[in-house]
Amino acid sequence: MNVMDTRATSAMLYLDGVHVSFDGFHAINNLSLALEPGEMRAIIGPNGAGKTTMMDIITGKTKPDEGTVLFDGSVDLTRLDETRIAELGIGRKFQKPTVFESQTVQDNLLLALNVDHSVRGTLFWRGSKGESERIDKVLETIRLTDARNRLAGSLSHGQKQWLEIGMLLAQDPKVLLVDEPVAGMTDVETHLTAELLKQINKNHTIMVVEHDMTFVRELGVKVTCLHEGSVLAEGSIDQVSSNERVVEVYLGR
Amino acid sequence: MTPHILTRSLDRAATTFILIVAGLGVLIPLSNLLMPQGSMFQVPTYLVALWGKYVCYAILALSIDLIWGYCGILSLGHGAFFALGGYAMGMYLMRQIGSRGVYGNPVLPDFMVFLNWDKLPWYWYGFDKFWFAALMVLLVPGLLAFCFGWLAFRSRVTGVYLSIITQAMTYALLLGFFRNDFGFGGNNGLTDFKDILGFNVQADGTRCALFLLSCLALVIAFLICRAVVTSKLGKVLIAIRDAESRTRFLGYRVETYKLFVFTLSACMAGVAGALYVPQVGIINPSEFAPANSIEAVIWVAVGGRGTLVGAALGAVVVNYAKTFFTSGPLAPYWLFMLGALFILVTLLLPKGIVGTFNAWWEPWKARRSAGIAADEESAAREDGIGAPNPAE
Numbered sequence: 001m002n003v004m005d006t007r008a009t010s011a012m013l014y015l016d017g018v019h020v021s022f023d024g025f026h027a028i029n030n031l032s033l034a035l036e037p038g039e040m041r042a043i044i045g046p047n048g049a050g051k052t053t054m055m056d057i058i059t060g061k062t063k064p065d066e067g068t069v070l071f072d073g074s075v076d077l078t079r080l081d082e083t084r085i086a087e088l089g090i091g092r093k094f095q096k097p098t099v100f101e102s103q104t105v106q107d108n109l110l111l112a113l114n115v116d117h118s119v120r121g122t123l124f125w126r127g128s129k130g131e132s133e134r135i136d137k138v139l140e141t142i143r144l145t146d147a148r149n150r151l152a153g154s155l156s157h158g159q160k161q162w163l164e165i166g167m168l169l170a171q172d173p174k175v176l177l178v179d180e181p182v183a184g185m186t187d188v189e190t191h192l193t194a195e196l197l198k199q200i201n202k203n204h205t206i207m208v209v210e211h212d213m214t215f216v217r218e219l220g221v222k223v224t225c226l227h228e229g230s231v232l233a234e235g236s237i238d239q240v241s242s243n244e245r246v247v248e249v250y251l252g253r
Numbered sequence: 254m255t256p257h258i259l260t261r262s263l264d265r266a267a268t269t270f271i272l273i274v275a276g277l278g279v280l281i282p283l284s285n286l287l288m289p290q291g292s293m294f295q296v297p298t299y300l301v302a303l304w305g306k307y308v309c310y311a312i313l314a315l316s317i318d319l320i321w322g323y324c325g326i327l328s329l330g331h332g333a334f335f336a337l338g339g340y341a342m343g344m345y346l347m348r349q350i351g352s353r354g355v356y357g358n359p360v361l362p363d364f365m366v367f368l369n370w371d372k373l374p375w376y377w378y379g380f381d382k383f384w385f386a387a388l389m390v391l392l393v394p395g396l397l398a399f400c401f402g403w404l405a406f407r408s409r410v411t412g413v414y415l416s417i418i419t420q421a422m423t424y425a426l427l428l429g430f431f432r433n434d435f436g437f438g439g440n441n442g443l444t445d446f447k448d449i450l451g452f453n454v455q456a457d458g459t460r461c462a463l464f465l466l467s468c469l470a471l472v473i474a475f476l477i478c479r480a481v482v483t484s485k486l487g488k489v490l491i492a493i494r495d496a497e498s499r500t501r502f503l504g505y506r507v508e509t510y511k512l513f514v515f516t517l518s519a520c521m522a523g524v525a526g527a528l529y530v531p532q533v534g535i536i537n538p539s540e541f542a543p544a545n546s547i548e549a550v551i552w553v554a555v556g557g558r559g560t561l562v563g564a565a566l567g568a569v570v571v572n573y574a575k576t577f578f579t580s581g582p583l584a585p586y587w588l589f590m591l592g593a594l595f596i597l598v599t600l601l602l603p604k605g606i607v608g609t610f611n612a613w614w615e616p617w618k619a620r621r622s623a624g625i626a627a628d629e630e631s632a633a634r635e636d637g638i639g640a641p642n643p644a645e
């Protein structure tokens with residue numbers, strides 16, 4: 001890891017000239033993007049634009065062929081694995097909600113809590129009042145208090161989405177990568193999710209991928225449109241949605 | 254929120270299991286030693302030894318269930334750790350024979366004299382001491398599992414690939430131990446044991462003591478497994494089993510967790526093997542046969558994967574059936590029956606005996622307690638987000 005005082009950028013997340021290809025297919029093409037600390041950024045783009053792949057790169061799941069990926073201005077994420085990146089404080093919600101289905105809602109949150117994650121720490125773990133209070137608070141925030149003892153696998157799709165957001169809250173990372181949080185939610189739930197993300201944004205940096213334009217509009221943040229693995233347009237939602245090339249890409253499908 | 258480790262790991266089923274094992278561990282030896290020979294209340298010595306063998310298998314099954322049932326690591330080579338523990342004990346027993354061997358050599362076991370070796374190979378040093386052998390029973394399987402696991406888990410070898418290389422591991426050991434120049438008695442293995450800690454291994458008293466010790470080891474192994482699976486670490490293991498990559502993204506070092514349980518499990522298998530050898534009176538390379546390891550996995554599947562009690566039960570039930578059938582006219586067909594049993598269990602009882610029982614019993618229990626609770630609790634309490642719409 002680089003020395004902390006040699007910050008190359010002020011950005012919390014910084015991608016520059018990133019390339020990824022899968023068997024010759026260029027999923028990410030010269031992608032450059034910067035997220036300032038405390039910022040919330042919405043990422044839009046047609047299917048296959050590379051939005052999820054970008055999150056895979058940031059979280060260490062996919063190694064880029066080329067390019068720079070920096071966290072906090074100095075940490076080279078391309079050299080670290082998923083665990084280390086999560087430890088640094090990058091949390092992720094997956095496009096397909098991924099919770100631990102055979103465990104209770106409460107245990108899912110317990111597993112996500114950012115406490116000692118070593119073998120010894122978990123083997124001799126004895127919960128504390130502070131921990132259970134945090135879990136209670138998250139349960140309240142995601143409105144699953146009454147479902148705390150239910151198996152996560154028995155939740156509805158929307159509830160799983162919320163549980164996964166709750167896991168992010170419990171993890172309390174510096175940066176949250178949220179992939180399609182409102183897929184399968186009702187309008188009311190979508191609205192609540194937007195409110196929740198805005199709330200979380202008060203002290204976290206967030207990158208959120210979403211197709212639902214009402215939702216993106218409600219967030220009211222800077223929008224980046226990806227297409228064929230690179231940035232097509234960037235700006236306010238009105239600027240981006242009136243951009244000719246963006247319109248073309250979306251209508252041309 | 255977190256009860257004491259004992260209350261946490263000892264639910265009713267676990268307590269019942271321990272009481273039964275402990276009860277048998279005491280009653281069977283007592284009946285063998287105190288009841289008059291031939292009386293219907295006397296358990297004959299050969300049965301004590303046979304059941305002692307089952308108990309050792311139950312420990313092996315527990316060790317497999319710990320990694321397979323709770324962490325999703327399907328080892329098809331656990332028989333190797335069992336056999337290594339067995340060999341470590343066998344080496345001690347060989348050296349106890351001393352000059353009572355056929356060739357009367359005070360130091361060299363018979364097979365070495367037969368091979369015209371003039372001195373003890375270095376790796377046989379220390380095995381004349383029980384404490385050293387006991388240490389090796391844990392250390393050798395543990396170290397092999399640690400090295401093997403370190404390589405495999407770090408390279409993220411999982412699923413069927415991992416199963417295959419564990420098979421290869423036990424097969425390689427099988428070939429090695431078959432060789433005379435390997436120094437472990439080759440084809441014949443180690444046998445003709447005389448005594449253990451000064452007691453004649455054939456004596457009724459020794460057999461009863463070994464049986465009791467095996468039951469004790471089963472209880473301890475069970476308690477260790479329960480402590481592990483009911484801790485937060487157990488939740489992490491299940492998380493790894495169900496969604497390994499998700500667990501990584503939460504900041505857990507998955508390979509370290511796997512390495513920990515795999516090594517722990519190998520040590521348990523080693524102890525099982527060490528208790529097995531003095532009771533059956535022989536250890537030879539066939540214990541490394543890949544089929545043995547697969548059979549042990551079948552016990553766990555039959556009893557109920559991820560239940561611990563089921564694993565132990567499966568080991569006893571299947572081996573009892575094996576003894577029953579292989580001593581009768583159906584003997585040549587045992588392997589077919591075992592195969593058929595496995596297929597039937599997979600199709601009809603995918604959760605195994607205990608798993609199926611739980612699936613049937615728990616909702617019933619829940620309904621009964623819910624019936625009581627429903628009167629007190631208002632119907633207004635509904636689950637989380639009201640009527641979510643799963644449409645996409």
Ligand SMILES: Nc1ncnc2c1ncn2[C@@H]1O[C@H](COP(=O)(O)OP(=O)(O)OP(=O)(O)O)[C@@H](O)[C@H]1O
Pocket residue numbers: 022027045046047048049050051052053054095
């Ligand atoms: N591991 C992989 N192997 C091969 N191709 C891949 C892999 N991962 C992604 N791709 C391809 O890369 C492209 C970008 O995929 P990605 O999932 O990042 O798109 P997305 O923008 O998230 O789309 P969506 O809106 O549908 O989620 C797609 O064409 C996909 O098929």
Ligand SMILES: [Mg+2]
Pocket residue numbers: 051052053095179
């Ligand atoms: Mg996607």
